[in-house]
Amino acid sequence: MNIPAPWREAIEGLSRRKLRTFLTLLGLIFGVGAIVAMQGVGEGSRREALKMVESLGLHNLIVEAHSPQDDNALKEIRARSMGLTLSDAHAALEVVPGATAFAAEKRIRVHSVFSDAGAGDILASGVSPGYFEMASLKIAAGRALTQPDDDALAAVAVLGAQAARELFPQGHALGGLVKVDQVWLRVVGVLADRDLGKDSFEGVSLGSDSNRVFVPLASAEARFKFRPMEDQIDRFLLRIDNPAQLGEDAQVLGALLGRRHGGADDYALVVPQQLFRQNQKTQRMFDIVMGAIAGVSLLVGGIGIMNIMLANVLERRREIGLLRAIGARRNDIVLRFLREAVVICAAGALIGLLFGGLIAYLIALFAHWQVAWAPLPVLVSAALCAAIGLAFSIYPARQAAALNPIDAIRSE
Numbered sequence: 205m206n207i208p209a210p211w212r213e214a215i216e217g218l219s220r221r222k223l224r225t226f227l228t229l230l231g232l233i234f235g236v237g238a239i240v241a242m243q244g245v246g247e248g249s250r251r252e253a254l255k256m257v258e259s260l261g262l263h264n265l266i267v268e269a270h271s272p273q274d275d276n277a278l279k280e281i282r283a284r285s286m287g288l289t290l291s292d293a294h295a296a297l298e299v300v301p302g303a304t305a306f307a308a309e310k311r312i313r314v315h316s317v318f319s320d321a322g323a324g325d326i327l328a329s330g331v332s333p334g335y336f337e338m339a340s341l342k343i344a345a346g347r348a349l350t351q352p353d354d355d356a357l358a359a360v361a362v363l364g365a366q367a368a369r370e371l372f373p374q375g376h377a378l379g380g381l382v383k384v385d386q387v388w389l390r391v392v393g394v395l396a397d398r399d400l401g402k403d404s405f406e407g408v409s410l411g412s413d414s415n416r417v418f419v420p421l422a423s424a425e426a427r428f429k430f431r432p433m434e435d436q437i438d439r440f441l442l443r444i445d446n447p448a449q450l451g452e453d454a455q456v457l458g459a460l461l462g463r464r465h466g467g468a469d470d471y472a473l474v475v476p477q478q479l480f481r482q483n484q485k486t487q488r489m490f491d492i493v494m495g496a497i498a499g500v501s502l503l504v505g506g507i508g509i510m511n512i513m514l515a516n517v518l519e520r521r522r523e524i525g526l527l528r529a530i531g532a533r534r535n536d537i538v539l540r541f542l543r544e545a546v547v548i549c550a551a552g553a554l555i556g557l558l559f560g561g562l563i564a565y566l567i568a569l570f571a572h573w574q575v576a577w578a579p580l581p582v583l584v585s586a587a588l589c590a591a592i593g594l595a596f597s598i599y600p601a602r603q604a605a606a607l608n609p610i611d612a613i614r615s616e
Contacts, residue, residue, distance in 0.1 A: 228512045231505025232552025239585035240560025248574030265442040266474040269435040284466035287435035307335035308440040319382045324370030328417040330424025338441045346393030354420040361389035365397035366414040506596035513600030538601045545597030553586040
């Protein structure tokens with residue numbers, strides 16, 4: 205590679221002072237590395253949170269049953285409330301202004317799930333038509349459950365991706381038979397795999413959809429046994445047409461359910477959009493703290509550059525005097541020292557980018573966090589490193605240019 209002579213001289217000058225140059229680079233490397241690692245982990249966390257919230261539905265309001273397991277406490281609750289029911293969902297659809305659709309789920313307590321080809325510790329749920337769309341679940345093969353399935357109490361099922369792998373290790377799940385407790389079901393669909401990495405988000409269960417057998421809700425009610433006084437459904441999703449009015453519609457839904465349940469605390473209202481905002485608020489606090497630490501590191505790196513530049517000026521007074529004596533202008537001296545600063549900044553930024561990427565992936569490895577990259581913040585961090593380095597090198601360069609040539613030549 206053909207490097208222009210002025211830049212080659214700058215690199216050679218710094219290479220003669222390897223230890224000092226390396227110590228100067230450390231501040232920039234740590235500063236840029238901290239920013240890059242923070243951006244990688246922060247962007248990964250944001251995307252992971254968005255993925256989890258999308259599984260709940262950014263346009264949805266979610267109502268979950270929270271009835272007590274103790275029989276005596278449950279009897280007291282049932283004296284005022286019938287628990288969460290399909291009637292609640294229908295009433296919400298009629299009363300909440302922006303509501304356009306709902307989908308309900310009833311979890312089935314199963315003892316065994318198996319097929320002729322395999323078995324596993326698999327969950328089961330009865331769901332109403334439209335559940336898969338509202339829960340952002342996509343069909344990879346076959347079809348979803350439909351209203352005719354629900355009306356006919358059909359003995360059909362849709363399998364989550366993991367459930368399909370365990371029950372049919374050789375593949376070919378479509379058309380196969382699975383037995384949930386004492387009920388045989390024919391598989392009509394398989395969901396696309398959606399690995400969220402976590403079972404909950406901000407304290408809200410994500411449902412473990414991949415490891416679940418889904419049956420029509422009416423079929424579940426007719427074919428499986430449930431506890432006395434149990435909630436008719438465990439949760440329902442209410443789709444809101446205008447996301448901007450989710451807060452207002454949530455208040456309407458809360459008031460409606462409060463009246464229908466007689467003030468009993470046997471349900472919880474979840475607004476996924478608010479969960480995402482809360483998560484991002486926490487993430488911003490983390491980013492601010494990490495950004496402050498990275499900023500201090502860059503500041504220290506800038507001070508280090510100023511220090512080495514001032515030291516270079518003192519050591520090279522005779523060289524500066526000779527250059528001025530043979531005709532070098534003040535601008536030539538300034539540019540000579542600024543080129544060395546640019547080399548240091550560029551090296552610090554490049555090594556810092558690599559160091560930051562390594563740190564981000566080490567954090568992901570040990571803390572089981574996600575890493576993702578947004579190009580703009582990474583480039584901004586490198587540019588910020590260069591800007592700080594150059595800003596701190598201007599003063600020493602001007603000091604060098606201001607030296608009197610005769611005094612500089614006479615200096616020891």
